[in-house]
Amino acid sequence: MFDLSEAKALEQEVIQIRRTIHMQPELSYQEFETAKLVAGKLRTLGISVRTKVGGTGVVGLLKGAKRGKVVALRADMDALPVTENVDVPFKSRRDGVMHACGHDTHVAMLLGAAMLLSKHRDDLYGQVKFLFQPAEEVGGKGGAKPMIDGGVMKEPKVDYVFGLHISGTEPSNVFALRPGPIMAAPDTFKIRIIGKGGHGSSPHLAVDPVFVSAQVITALQGVTSRMIDQREPFVISVCNIHAGTKDNIIPDEALLEGTIRTFNEKTRVSAKKYVSSVAKSLSRAFKAKAVVDFKENEYPVTVNDPAATKKVMRILRRIRGTRTVVCKPIMGAEDFSRFLQKAPGAFYFLGTINPKKGCTNTNHSSQFKVDEDVLKYGTLSLAKLAYEFGKPNGVG
Numbered sequence: 001m002f003d004l005s006e007a008k009a010l011e012q013e014v015i016q017i018r019r020t021i022h023m024q025p026e027l028s029y030q031e032f033e034t035a036k037l038v039a040g041k042l043r044t045l046g047i048s049v050r051t052k053v054g055g056t057g058v059v060g061l062l063k064g065a066k067r068g069k070v071v072a073l074r075a076d077m078d079a080l081p082v083t084e085n086v087d088v089p090f091k092s093r094r095d096g097v098m099h100a101c102g103h104d105t106h107v108a109m110l111l112g113a114a115m116l117l118s119k120h121r122d123d124l125y126g127q128v129k130f131l132f133q134p135a136e137e138v139g140g141k142g143g144a145k146p147m148i149d150g151g152v153m154k155e156p157k158v159d160y161v162f163g164l165h166i167s168g169t170e171p172s173n174v175f176a177l178r179p180g181p182i183m184a185a186p187d188t189f190k191i192r193i194i195g196k197g198g199h200g201s202s203p204h205l206a207v208d209p210v211f212v213s214a215q216v217i218t219a220l221q222g223v224t225s226r227m228i229d230q231r232e233p234f235v236i237s238v239c240n241i242h243a244g245t246k247d248n249i250i251p252d253e254a255l256l257e258g259t260i261r262t263f264n265e266k267t268r269v270s271a272k273k274y275v276s277s278v279a280k281s282l283s284r285a286f287k288a289k290a291v292v293d294f295k296e297n298e299y300p301v302t303v304n305d306p307a308a309t310k311k312v313m314r315i316l317r318r319i320r321g322t323r324t325v326v327c328k329p330i331m332g333a334e335d336f337s338r339f340l341q342k343a344p345g346a347f348y349f350l351g352t353i354n355p356k357k358g359c360t361n362t363n364h365s366s367q368f369k370v371d372e373d374v375l376k377y378g379t380l381s382l383a384k385l386a387y388e389f390g391k392p393n394g395v396g
């Protein structure tokens with residue numbers, strides 16, 4: 001079922017859809033035109049459509065003729081505040097906005113899969129849900145949660161969920177994934193160090209928050225090297241520091257901001273606790289006070305279900321012209337993680353590095369350029385996953 005020739009027959013249409021969306025990129029929660037295009041296309045395929053789900057989200061439901069499981073496929077739709085620096089005829093028509101993460105390709109590939117699947121409705125098991133999600137790029141307030149709150153994983157209840165991301169770090173025609181944790185949980189922190197201002201010549205009469213900040217920044221690296229199990233991937237970076245106005249004034253306060261990245265909930269909880277206690281106790285030792293805040297509702301770790309991932313790999317390996325590799329965990333984060341908390345499934349990447357076509361920059365770069373020849377493989381992979389996982393026996 002679903003061979004490459006069928007995906008190739010749709011290739012030009014999928015590329016055209018991608019270019020249309022690429023020219024009209026829309027920022028998070030403003031994906032109005034994109035959602036309209038998606039809903040229109042799904043309707044022409046005879047797929048039932050719900051719009052304005054969790055903001056600008058669109059959900060399609062395709063019922064197969066045979067009994068089986070419910071498989072959800074997700075594509076995110078938002079673009080980034082980046083000015084495109086790639087010379088292509090379908091360059092972004094909107095100043096300062098660009099599909100620099102390739103979400104335009106996700107929408108196009110998922111619509112391609114919807115075309116393939118609807119054509120084969122009579123052979124299809126179960127039901128396929130198409131989740132077109134707003135706002136993946138906004139951190140804690142991403143579109144997956146409002147969509148889940150809007151009921152997309154229920155009625156009918158989703159048995160498996162899959163998400164595909166185009167990748168500027170893997171070569172063209174390569175699928176990359178891994179069982180278990182694949183993307184990190186990002187936790188953003190703010191540390192306010194409150195001292196007491198004074199003259200630079202008399203630090204003993206002041207409480208110097210600049211000095212204390214330096215101690216805290218250094219000591220935080222000890223959380224990585226001395227407090228967290230070395231077998232657990234963990235990163236802590238202080239990326240922003242603000243204090244003071246002049247060379248001889250000790251300021252009242254200093255502000256540090258940074259991020260931590262973890263791959264399991266236990267490490268995540270202890271890392272946050274240690275960051276907080278190190279900053280507070282060290283500040284106290286030097287007569288200052290630290291107020292530590294973590295941003296709430298950050299994305300959880302993206303965890304691929306091991307059994308489902310094994311089956312996904314088998315399915316992907318059968319796609320002619322592609323290669324499937326096991327990738328290392330990625331320190332970036334994804335709110336696809338929230339769907340995986342509701343149903344087993346997998347998040348996987350499709351590479352797009354192709355130096356011959358000038359496709360060498362990573363996602364989020366103003367020079368990110370997609371090798372469009374890979375889109376047919378993405379389309380085919382999504383359709384195949386929906387078909388295979390829809391079978392009544394599920395993971396086999």
Ligand SMILES: [Zn+2]
Pocket residue numbers: 101137363364
């Ligand atoms: Zn991104």
Ligand SMILES: [Zn+2]
Pocket residue numbers: 101102103136165
């Ligand atoms: Zn992305």
